[in-house]
Amino acid sequence: MNPMAANPPITNPPVATPFFFYLLAATMIIGGILVITRKNAIHSAMALITALLAQAGLYLMLYAPFVAGVQIILYAGGIMVLFLFVIMLINLERNMKERQFNKQWLVGIVAAAALGGLFITVYTTSTRGKELFPEGRVAYADGQNTQAIASLLFDRGAGQYMFAFEIASLLLLVAIIGAVVMAKKRI
């Protein structure tokens, strides 16, 4: 009953991990189902935000605080606000009367069965799929996550993703300029 003495100074024992995992996973699944079943687009957006926040919680549980922070700041904070803006400007009354689901039941059932079959196959292997999904995690202390990501991106020796990162940001820049050019008649 004395975690301080039993553990090295940096890493902490995870607290109530299964409880939080199932809580977050259930929140995500319920949120996801609500997103597609609500008729009101604003309600869908709120459900999506809930699901995204729960996902940020899962990232935290995977010892990836930086990804969790970016998830909150970008998806839940930034993109969803823009979503809400757009939804508020469209005509909700007409939207509510529209048919919500298309009639492609066959394709849906086939896809769901394929995915379910895959899960069952993996789970019924002799080791419960553990050779595919190893237990344990990359050995970063949870405190150094940001620094580890930074050195993967920018470090002279280990920085192997710098080019991809810069190209991605260039693409975003092009998209922004494109949006401005298309929206503005006179620049």
Add this chain to the structure above:
Amino acid sequence: MNELMQYIQSYLGSDRTPGGAGNIFWATVYILLVFGGLSVAVIAMNWLERKILAHMQVRLGPMRVGPHGLLQPIADAIKLLLKEDIIPAEADKVIFWIAPFIVVLAAFTVFVVVPFGPTHAITDMNIGILFMLGVSSLSVLGIVTAGWASNSHYPLIGALRSSAQMVSYEVAMGLAVVSAIMMTSLGSLATGLYGAGNVDSQVSGTLSMIGIVQAQQAQGVWFVFKFFPLGLIAFGMFAIAMVAETNRAPFDLPEAESELTAGFHTEYSGFRWSLFFLAEYSAMIAVSSIAVTLWLGGWLRPFPSVHGPSIAIPHIWPPADPSAPTGALDFVLALCPGISFLLLGAMCFYNVQRMPKHPLFKVQTLGLAGFGAVLALIGLILFVPPVRDRVGDIFWFSAKVTGFMYLYIWYRGTFPRYRFDQLMKVGWKILLPTGLALLILTALFGMRADISTQFLGGLGQ
């Protein structure tokens, strides 16, 4: 039972936050303390704002409920709780119900990482400042949904204004913050990483709130003075953006009462309205804490590297911790928390003697004397050496945040409200380019400092 006591005691003497040490008991205690302290601060702020604003406008402000209106916030709270809670018939009920809670949750959650002292924080996260900015940006969602769910014109316009404003100023705010974060690693002789997760292999910056203050301590400079004037400009940008971010005057267009009645919370009343109120004030405290942590040295006292001559008074000074500084200036500044509470108590007693002598005022006079006695008692407790050595950092942090809270009131009493196009112009055409230039200049200054340090270090060897 014994094990439980042992578990509780095991944290005492730790040099880390309860969250960092993984001690659930003390983490809960800290959460309750921060929540309680925040609520008291909001109540005090409510009274102070009305009084100070009134005195700036040569009025008296609240005077009826309690001596000098001291009980006015409590009366207000009771009124709000007893008021009928109306949900408009045409409103979207679920969203209308959820919106205030989103705003309050966003405003309170950020206090998880606010560092009141090197060990006095609920926890220290590796992504501290990112977490604070991210979670506080969630309050936009609450405001937008509140305005939309009211299904009324004024709230919707207020909500759209508010979110446009918050999204715009978040950019400037972020650029200023990044410049401060760069300073944690640039142009310093200190090696290693501060805050959560120590690695001592290379120089690296940090996002951890505690780490940022430790970086300022190690470099011996508050970031507002670093790379002069860059730190100062970044601080100024943040100080402007944070007022806009919290929808306060002169950027209070979302609730411009002359145009929009009350903006996004026009349709709210009673308890739900008070949640918005609570969230607004705790958000103000939260962004002020960010500013204090990033630029004003957090819990560090003024001139942390000046100690004065070493002195010793038996049983009183120096402190029990052998690593603590023992100078005369340290001693004088360590007495500040107690002295400030004693002064508040003395102010109460001065006003007790000035109260009207009419028998009707007897209860109020006695109450004020009791309040003064409690404040003076707290002041005396703060002089006890073990307490004194533990509250110093909390005191300096709170004192700096209090300065910001006064600034908020001062702005409100001084500046006229911006027009919306002026607001957007300031955000996008002035603050954004300044922020980008600042970022580049900070990097250049830092590289220059780093190179010259390495070069001089090479010569020295």
